[in-house]
Amino acid sequence: MSDISAKQSELAEAAPDIPARQSLFARLRKNRLSLFGGFLVLISVFMALSAPYLPLQDPNAVDTSVRLSAIGTPGHLLGTDELGRDIMSRLFWGARITLTVSLAATLIAMITGTILGLVSGYFLGWTDTVISRGVDVLMAFPYFLLALTVIAILGPGLLNGMLAIALVNVPFFARIIRGSTLSLRESDFVLAAKGMGAGHTRILFRHILLNSLSTLVVATTINLGFMITAAAALSFLGLGVQPPTSDWGTMLASGRQYLSAAPHTSYLPGLAIFLTVLGFNLLGDGLRDALDPRMRDS
Amino acid sequence: MIDRTDKPTAPILQVRDLKRFFSVSDGLLSGTSGELRAVDGVTFDIKAGETLGLVGESGCGKSTLGRVIARLMPATSGEVMFEDRDILNLDHRTLLALRADIQSVFQDPFASLNPRMTAFALIQEPLIIHKVGTRETRRAKVHDLLRTVGLRPEFADRYPHEFSGGQRQRIGIARALALEPKLLILDEPVSALDVSIQAQIINLLAELQDRLNLTYLFISHDLGVIQHVADRVAVMYMGQIVELADNEEFYANPRHPYSMALLSALPLPDPHIARDRILLHGDLPDLANLPDGCRFQSRCAHVSARCRKSPEPPLAAVSPGHLVRCWNLADIHPGADTD
Amino acid sequence: MITHPDQHQAASQSTPPPPLLEVKNLTTEFSTYAGTLRAVDGVSLSLSPGEVFGVVGESGSGKSVTALSIMGLIRRPGRIVSGSVQLRDHGDLLTKSHADMRKIRGDLISMIFQEPMTSLNPVFRVGWQIAEALRLHRNMTKPEAAEQAVELLDRVGIGSPRQRAREFPHQLSGGMRQRVMIAMAMACAPSLLLADEPTTALDVTVQAQILDLMIQLKDRDGAAILLITHDMGVIAEMAQKVAVMYAGVVMEEAAVGDLFDNPMHPYTQGLLDSIPHGTSRGKALKAIPGIVPNLLHLPTGCRYRDRCPAAHAPCARAEPPLHQMSGTTHRVRCWLHHPEPPK
Numbered sequence: 001m002s003d004i005s006a007k008q009s010e011l012a013e014a015a016p017d018i019p020a021r022q023s024l025f026a027r028l029r030k031n032r033l034s035l036f037g038g039f040l041v042l043i044s045v046f047m048a049l050s051a052p053y054l055p056l057q058d059p060n061a062v063d064t065s066v067r068l069s070a071i072g073t074p075g076h077l078l079g080t081d082e083l084g085r086d087i088m089s090r091l092f093w094g095a096r097i098t099l100t101v102s103l104a105a106t107l108i109a110m111i112t113g114t115i116l117g118l119v120s121g122y123f124l125g126w127t128d129t130v131i132s133r134g135v136d137v138l139m140a141f142p143y144f145l146l147a148l149t150v151i152a153i154l155g156p157g158l159l160n161g162m163l164a165i166a167l168v169n170v171p172f173f174a175r176i177i178r179g180s181t182l183s184l185r186e187s188d189f190v191l192a193a194k195g196m197g198a199g200h201t202r203i204l205f206r207h208i209l210l211n212s213l214s215t216l217v218v219a220t221t222i223n224l225g226f227m228i229t230a231a232a233a234l235s236f237l238g239l240g241v242q243p244p245t246s247d248w249g250t251m252l253a254s255g256r257q258y259l260s261a262a263p264h265t266s267y268l269p270g271l272a273i274f275l276t277v278l279g280f281n282l283l284g285d286g287l288r289d290a291l292d293p294r295m296r297d298s
Numbered sequence: 299m300i301d302r303t304d305k306p307t308a309p310i311l312q313v314r315d316l317k318r319f320f321s322v323s324d325g326l327l328s329g330t331s332g333e334l335r336a337v338d339g340v341t342f343d344i345k346a347g348e349t350l351g352l353v354g355e356s357g358c359g360k361s362t363l364g365r366v367i368a369r370l371m372p373a374t375s376g377e378v379m380f381e382d383r384d385i386l387n388l389d390h391r392t393l394l395a396l397r398a399d400i401q402s403v404f405q406d407p408f409a410s411l412n413p414r415m416t417a418f419a420l421i422q423e424p425l426i427i428h429k430v431g432t433r434e435t436r437r438a439k440v441h442d443l444l445r446t447v448g449l450r451p452e453f454a455d456r457y458p459h460e461f462s463g464g465q466r467q468r469i470g471i472a473r474a475l476a477l478e479p480k481l482l483i484l485d486e487p488v489s490a491l492d493v494s495i496q497a498q499i500i501n502l503l504a505e506l507q508d509r510l511n512l513t514y515l516f517i518s519h520d521l522g523v524i525q526h527v528a529d530r531v532a533v534m535y536m537g538q539i540v541e542l543a544d545n546e547e548f549y550a551n552p553r554h555p556y557s558m559a560l561l562s563a564l565p566l567p568d569p570h571i572a573r574d575r576i577l578l579h580g581d582l583p584d585l586a587n588l589p590d591g592c593r594f595q596s597r598c599a600h601v602s603a604r605c606r607k608s609p610e611p612p613l614a615a616v617s618p619g620h621l622v623r624c625w626n627l628a629d630i631h632p633g634a635d636t637d
Numbered sequence: 638m639i640t641h642p643d644q645h646q647a648a649s650q651s652t653p654p655p656p657l658l659e660v661k662n663l664t665t666e667f668s669t670y671a672g673t674l675r676a677v678d679g680v681s682l683s684l685s686p687g688e689v690f691g692v693v694g695e696s697g698s699g700k701s702v703t704a705l706s707i708m709g710l711i712r713r714p715g716r717i718v719s720g721s722v723q724l725r726d727h728g729d730l731l732t733k734s735h736a737d738m739r740k741i742r743g744d745l746i747s748m749i750f751q752e753p754m755t756s757l758n759p760v761f762r763v764g765w766q767i768a769e770a771l772r773l774h775r776n777m778t779k780p781e782a783a784e785q786a787v788e789l790l791d792r793v794g795i796g797s798p799r800q801r802a803r804e805f806p807h808q809l810s811g812g813m814r815q816r817v818m819i820a821m822a823m824a825c826a827p828s829l830l831l832a833d834e835p836t837t838a839l840d841v842t843v844q845a846q847i848l849d850l851m852i853q854l855k856d857r858d859g860a861a862i863l864l865i866t867h868d869m870g871v872i873a874e875m876a877q878k879v880a881v882m883y884a885g886v887v888m889e890e891a892a893v894g895d896l897f898d899n900p901m902h903p904y905t906q907g908l909l910d911s912i913p914h915g916t917s918r919g920k921a922l923k924a925i926p927g928i929v930p931n932l933l934h935l936p937t938g939c940r941y942r943d944r945c946p947a948a949h950a951p952c953a954r955a956e957p958p959l960h961q962m963s964g965t966t967h968r969v970r971c972w973l974h975h976p977e978p979p980k
Contacts, residue, residue: 188410192473195370196424197397206423210414355840356811462928463696492695493867497911497924504921519840522870526913526922549915563845565870567912569893577849578842582810 027290034286040279044272047095056089060244068262081251081265082258090251091272097247098273101162101240102227108166109227110220113173114212118204120174121181132178135171143168147230151239161240165230169223176219180212214291221284225277232273248273309343310513311367311481316340316376318359318366322586332586336362338537340376341613344481349507349514351528351545353521353560357582359537360517364483367515368402369393380481398428401474405486407466411458417444417469418454424476443472448502464495471502481513488523500527521564525549530619533557536585536593539613543620553622553631555598592625600630655725657861658684658707658829663720665699665706674932676702676715678885681959684861686828691876691893692865693908695929699885700865704831707863708748709738724829744774747822751834753814757806763817764790764802770824789820793850812843819850826858833865848875869912873897878966881905884930884940887959891967901962901969903947939972951978 028034057076063084071079078088120131138146150164184190185208193203234240235249243250248269255266318337336359344350354360365371367378369385378385385396401424404410411420421440425431431439441451447468458466467487474482484503488496500523507514518524524531531548533541533556541554552558559576566573580597583589589596592605604625605611613623624630665677677699684690694700705711707722709730722730724745730738742748750756758766767789768782777785783802790798793816806814815835822830832851836844848871855862864875872879873893880890881904889902900906910923927944930936936943939952951957951972959970972978 188404188406189412191365191370192402192404192410192470193412193423195368195397195402196473196477197394197427198423199427202427207412211412213414355842464928492929493869493908494695494911494925495928497913497922498926500913501921501924521841522913525915526917545918559842563841565844565848565868565874567869567873567897567909567914569873569897571873575845575849577846 028286031286031289033282034289037279037282037284037286040275041283044095044099044276044279047092048099051089051092051096054092056092057086059085059089059093059246061085068258068265070262071264078268079262079264082254082262087251087265087268090246091248091268094247094251094269095272097158097241097245098228098231098249098276101158101231101247102165102224105162105166105169105231106220106224106227108163109169109223110173110216112166113170113175114177114209114216116170117174117177117179118181118209121178122185122200122204122208128178131174135174138168139171141168144230144233147234148239151234156239156242158241158245161231161234165227165234168230169227172223173216173219176215177212180215181208184208184211214287218284218288218291221280221287225280225284228273228277228280308346310346310381311344311515312377312379313343313367314341314377314379316363316366316378317374318362318371319374334586335537335588336585337366340534340537340539342532342539342542344513344515346480346513347507347511348529349516349527351524351531352515352517352534353519353524353531354534355519355560357585358534360534361485363534364402364485364515364517368400368483369396370402394428398424398477399479400481400483401477401479402483402485403467403470403474403487406490407463407470408458408490410470411466411473413458416455416457417449417461420458420469421473421476424473428477430477439476440472443475446475446506447472448498462495463491464498467491467499468502471499471506475506475510478510479512481515484514484516486518487516489518489520496523503527521560533560536583536588538593538623539621540594540623541621542613547617547620551620553616553620553627554594554624555600555630556594559597592623600626602626602629655685656683656723657686657725658682658863659721659723660703660707661721661723663703663706663722664718665702665711665715666718667715669714669933672933675718675885676932677706679720680880680882680885680887682863682880682887682890684829684863686861687855687859688878689855689862689864689876691872691879692863692882693867693869693872693879694882695867697884697929697932698882700882701833703882704748704833704863704865708742708746708831709733709735710742710748740774743770743827744825745827746829746831747825747827748831748833749815749818749822749835751837753811753818753838754806756818757814759806762803762805763809767802767817767821767824770821774825785824786820789824790817793817793820793823793854794846795820811839812846815839815843815847816850819847819854823854823858826860828860830855830860830862831865832862834867835864836871837866837868844871851875869909881908884932884935886940886970887968888941888970889968890959891965895965895967899967901967901974902941902971903945903973904941907944907946939970947973951980954979 066073066076066080066084067082069076069080073079076086078091080086081090116131116135120128146168147164150167151160154160154163190203190207193207231240231247232249232252235247236253238253241247241250251269252266252273255269258265316337317339319333319335322332322334340363342350352360352363362371366373373386380396380400383392383396388396418440421443422436425436425439430436440454444451444454449465449468458469461469487503488499491499503514504527506512516524516527525545528545530542530544532539533554535556541548541552541557549561552561559578562573562576576599578597583593583596590606590608592610595601595605598605602625611623611625613621616622616627660680660682663677663680664675666673666675680699680703682690692700692703706717707730711717717731720731724730727741727745730741733741757763764783764786767786768779771777771782771785772779787798787802790801795801795813795816801809809817835851836847839847851862852875854860866872876893878890879893879896880887881902882888883904889896889900889905896905897909900909907923907925911925913922925944930940938954939957942948942952945952957970957972957975959968960975961968962974
């Protein structure tokens with residue numbers, strides 16, 4: 001008995017060693033652009049996290065004596081806005097709100113969309129019909145109009161704005177996950193799991209979701225970019241964050257009136273939005289390449 | 299070294315008139331639908347401890363048959379008895395128990411292993427599903443299984459893509475063995491492997507069968523592999539068994555014209571054999587729209603008027619244990635005695 | 638029933654004609670993330686008109702890359718590092734421009750691939766695809782080429798060819814698609830046909846038909862065939878000469894009879910012993926231990942050394958050359974058969 005195992009071991013093991021796996025980071029590092037994207041994302045995350053700990057001025061302290069002061073004014077490194085509030089401080093504190101709202105909205109959309117996509121793609125039949133048609137209805141409305149409708153019903157505000165942009169992004173995730181579920185449910189390893197007696201929950205989460213993770217990571221990263229724009233747009237229209245708290249979108253909106261006199265009051269928050277969205281998109285592209293199995297190892 | 303004489307003869311699996319149809323639609327607009335008869339009235343037994351070789355070309359229904367028996371796919375009608383259980387009519391709990399007894403090994407060792415799970419997690423999964431043992435005993439069991447299939451336990455934390463094709467198939471076999479099954483459905487287990495690796499896996503399967511007293515349903519398109527591994531051979535064509543016989547009998551005296559064509563088409567690794575190849579002509583009939591009479595009529599060299607009329611020929615014994623589905627055996631094999 | 642006369646004798650009957658194709662010291666490399674690997678490492682082959690030359694090997698042996706290199710179809714990240722591919726009357730193919738190679742491909746040299754579905758364009762009718770080759774290389778008019786395409790389909794044994802020519806690839810069975818590929822390859826009556834696993838994706842009964850068709854066409858047109866396969870059975874039926882490849886090099890080369898009667902390289906012996914056959918039943922097969930090597934991590938010395946049952950001291954010291962056994966055409970890359978193994 002042990003003879004057999006020993007012999008078989010020899011047979012299989014005379015193999016040369018398999019080269020070590022390349023880590024996700026090592027693969028990501030080869031892509032300069034995505035590295036740059038990651039750097040941009042890191043900066044905005046740093047801004048958001050560090051705001052309470054840095055010696056910044058109160059972002060809501062009004063001082064009408066220094067209205068619309070220029071970049072480089074002593075005491076106000078990036079100048080002040082129309083009420084004399086320190087722009088640098090408002091950018092740091094605004095990052096907290098912009099990022100939290102978009103991240104939370106993305107998470108809500110991702111979790112809801114993923115569950116809907118998994119269930120409809122796996123069980124098919126009437127479950128799929130109901131979910132997919134629901135998703136189609138959501139997609140039939142113009143993206144932003146739908147968000148505005150939701151706010152019209154719920155009323156403006158930070159939380160409602162977040163729910164609104166989360167809802168309009170559910171179809172994005174539901175579609176992607178349904179697609180990968182449809183192909184994965186036919187795979188041999190799902191068949192093998194059925195043959196072992198695995199239940200639906202196990203197959204859905206352990207086999208199908210686990211293999212959709214890379215798709216999901218990429219989709220989420222790219223979606224975060226959308227979400228930042230959407231959150232800023234809602235605030236710009238005055239439907240998101242309510243004064244005096246402000247995010248980049250409201251800063252952009254209030255600076256707009258002084259575009260010729262003090263352009264930096266609008267282009268600084270605009271630049272922050274632009275660079276953060278760019279960062280997430282570049283990082284998402286890089287992640288997609290790095291997670292593609294065809295790019296792995298050799 | 300492998301003693302095949304003292305095997306018990308009681309059937310472990312009895313398949314009776316098993317059918318599996320798929321519904322098909324004719325096109326986008328017509329909306330009419332028919333039935334594709336992937337498995338159409340299959341009857342056979344597998345004895346405990348033997349290897350039944352199931353051979354046929356692509357689309358003949360051999361994989362579907364294996365999947366229905368492994369309860370990976372429901373049957374349309376028929377009966378499958380495993381030991382004393384009617385496996386097509388089981389409630390949830392008894393089905394789970396049956397799954398422990400019948401396990402499958404798949405053709406593509408890459409597709410059948412979840413790429414996101416380590417070898418350890420893959421082999422442990424059936425133990426977790428069936429709530430076998432504790433964390434420690436499961437770990438020991440997985441390491442045991444790895445050694446059994448000829449892999450070092452140190453490899454346990456690697457992912458499928460870090461193994462070669464043959465090693466991956468060893469993981470697939472270890473996983474199938476985890477619940478100590480009695481019957482293994484081997485669906486083309488060596489077809490995706492290189493020749494030199496194929497031999498390793500065939501040897502491993504033979505050793506395991508001997509050691510663990512396993513019964514195999516060995517599905518393959520390769521008549522050479524089947525000749526090496528099988529005790530009895532069943533040939534499938536268009537959803538039906540057309541010939542069933544002991545290994546030696548089948549390879550020495552194939553009776554069905556399709557079996558004869560299959561055997562003659564097998565390229566042999568010997569340049570000195572100049573053979574008469576039987577080339578089949580004509581097309582395969584449409585499984586959703588079968589002709590009256592014998593399903594092989596459109597490609598058969600011995601076709602007669604009777605073959606084109608209903609009913610189709612039955613699977614009848616020509617000698618003890620040798621069953622053939624053909625009307626014209628007396629004409630095709632004039633010297634042979636048929637009873 | 639169709640009987641084959643013993644085709645294996647055909648090549649040795651008369652004095653050998655001058656080679657049609659002479660590949661010398663062909664080396665092709667691929668750069669990967671993990672390093673540069675040599676898929677083909679100094680391969681030399683020579684084919685005469687009317688001959689079937691078999692190249693047999695497992696995955697990663699370099700047999701397909703050899704064919705692609707001959708066709709000039711190696712693309713980045715691959716590149717041909719050295720060697721020459723002499724086609725009779727046309728010089729070294731490796732020095733030809735892309736435009737010249739396009740004229741040669743499909744006209745003088747054709748290739749058949751393993752998977753006919755992926756080699757046929759799904760959006761064009763099969764007749765049109767065959768006619769395209771004729772219009773490119775033979776300057777035929779559209780109606781002429783279309784007519785010729787129907788004739789070719791008829792010649793490769795496709796029933797009601799006029800109707801089939803108007804069908805799309807997905808409407809044909811696997812065997813018929815491979816027949817269409819052969820019709821395309823044969824359209825300009827090439828002098829050399831490269832067939833890369835032409836029957837691997839097909840059922841045995843269809844494989845028999847396709848092999849039969851290839852022999853008929855070769856006998857009629859006198860083309861040479863480079864037949865690449867992993868199947869020793871197909872080699873035995875089809876080829877007159879055989880090269881056994883392993884990890885990018887030719888390990889053994891001989892006339893087909895010699896190779897099967899007297900396999901000299903331990904790898905060839907191992908391959909032949911691995912094949913299940915009638916008399917092996919109930920016994921363990923003699924499997925080759927280990928796995929097919931990773932080309933990035935080849936052992937030093939002989940690259941088969943770590944799987945070889947006959948490995949001994951010289952094998953680790955240096956890679957053996959492909960040594961010609963005296964008085965024969967049998968060549969072996971093994972120190973066991975070399976007069977002066979390294980001390």
